[in-house]
Amino acid sequence: EDQVTQSPEALRLQEGESSSLNCSYTVSGLRGLFWYRQDPGKGPEFLFTLYSAGEEKEKERLKATLTKKESFLHITAPKPEDSATYLCAVPSQAGTALIFGKGTTLSVSS
Amino acid sequence: ETGVTQTPRHLVMGMTNKKSLKCEQHLGHNAMYWYKQSAKKPLELMFVYNFKEQTENNSVPSRFSPECPNSSHLFLHLHTLQPEDSALYLCASSQDGQTNQPQHFGDGTRLSIL
Numbered sequence: 001e002d003q004v005t006q007s008p009e010a011l012r013l014q015e016g017e018s019s020s021l022n023c024s025y026t027v028s029g030l031r032g033l034f035w036y037r038q039d040p041g042k043g044p045e046f047l048f049t050l051y052s053a054g055e056e057k058e059k060e061r062l063k064a065t066l067t068k069k070e071s072f073l074h075i076t077a078p079k080p081e082d083s084a085t086y087l088c089a090v091p092s093q094a095g096t097a098l099i100f101g102k103g104t105t106l107s108v109s110s
Numbered sequence: 111e112t113g114v115t116q117t118p119r120h121l122v123m124g125m126t127n128k129k130s131l132k133c134e135q136h137l138g139h140n141a142m143y144w145y146k147q148s149a150k151k152p153l154e155l156m157f158v159y160n161f162k163e164q165t166e167n168n169s170v171p172s173r174f175s176p177e178c179p180n181s182s183h184l185f186l187h188l189h190t191l192q193p194e195d196s197a198l199y200l201c202a203s204s205q206d207g208q209t210n211q212p213q214h215f216g217d218g219t220r221l222s223i224l
Contacts (some may be wrong), residue, residue, distance in 0.1 A: 004152070032210040042217035043114070043200050044153075051210070081216070091209035096166055098209055100153040 002027045002092045006101035011110050015023045016077045023088035024070040031069050031095065034062050036087040040101070044087055078108045111138050111194035114216035116201050122222045125191060133184040133201030133221045139214075139221060141207035142184040144176060147198040147218070188221075196223045 003026045013019055025033070032051050036044035048057040050066040057064045061082060063074045073086055085105045089098040114135045123129050135142065144156040153221040158166035159178040173195075174189040184201055198220050 036215075041217070041220075043116075043202075043217045046212045046214055049212050085149055089153075095209050097155045097158070097168070098153075098213065102150065102152050 001064045002090075002099045003089055004087075004099050004101040004103050006088060008104060009102070010105045013075075013078055013106065015079055015108055015110045018074070018078070020075070021073040021086055021106070022070060023101055025088075025090045025099075027090050027093050027099065029093065030068075031091045033066055034089045034098070035071070036071055036089070038072060038087055045088075050105045061095070075106070078106070080108045080110050082106060083108045106109070114201055114203055115216055116216035118200075118219060119179065119217065123188070123224060124190065124224050125193075126215040127191075128187070128189040130188065131186040131199055131201075131221075132217055133186075135182055135184075135201075135214075135216075137203055137214060139203035139205055140181050141204045142178060143204075143213060144182070144184065144186055145200040145215075147200055148159075152179055153200065158207065162169040165207065167182045189222045191221075193223050196221055212222075 005024050007022045035047040038044045048064040053068045056064050061076050065072045085103040087103045089100045117132045136174045141160045143158050146154045155168050155174045156170045162178050164216040173190050198218045200218045204211045204213045
């Protein structure tokens, strides 16, 4: 069964305290992995696509990396405005749908 | 306007009402999607339209009826809903329905069933 698991479920950081979010998946023959950010009352906002193991993408304080089994979203020196729920998703093995994880809710306090 | 726009943003309806959700995308995409997002659950795909043709119906109850008159517009017609249908309904679009492409989301309609 295609599965996407994100951990931790919730993460509290102090401003400037770097950390990583994890997304593990069981789909074989990965055809891409997507990271999204979702603010309360808003829809998911697209951040990154990763297509192959070893690939990395960066945007401001965020860096996404990909291995054959999981992806990490590294947050360097976070600020309060980075507080949001971060979602990852992969195409199903059948290629007909995106499978989303439940997300990691990040809270950054000043 | 840019991106994906959904209206209304909030909707409260009784179980016997009929209402419709509207989605419009200004990205020039050819695929559009409806998702349901409930608390503590992953996004659930409901319907996929690619070049106006429905290509996916993820075992959605018939009280939800989608309509896609063209590649820019998507509707979700609602009738005789149940309390468990209360959720955030998200519309998304992508270039042409290939799942290795990113999908771009609207801000959703928050639906409450009384």
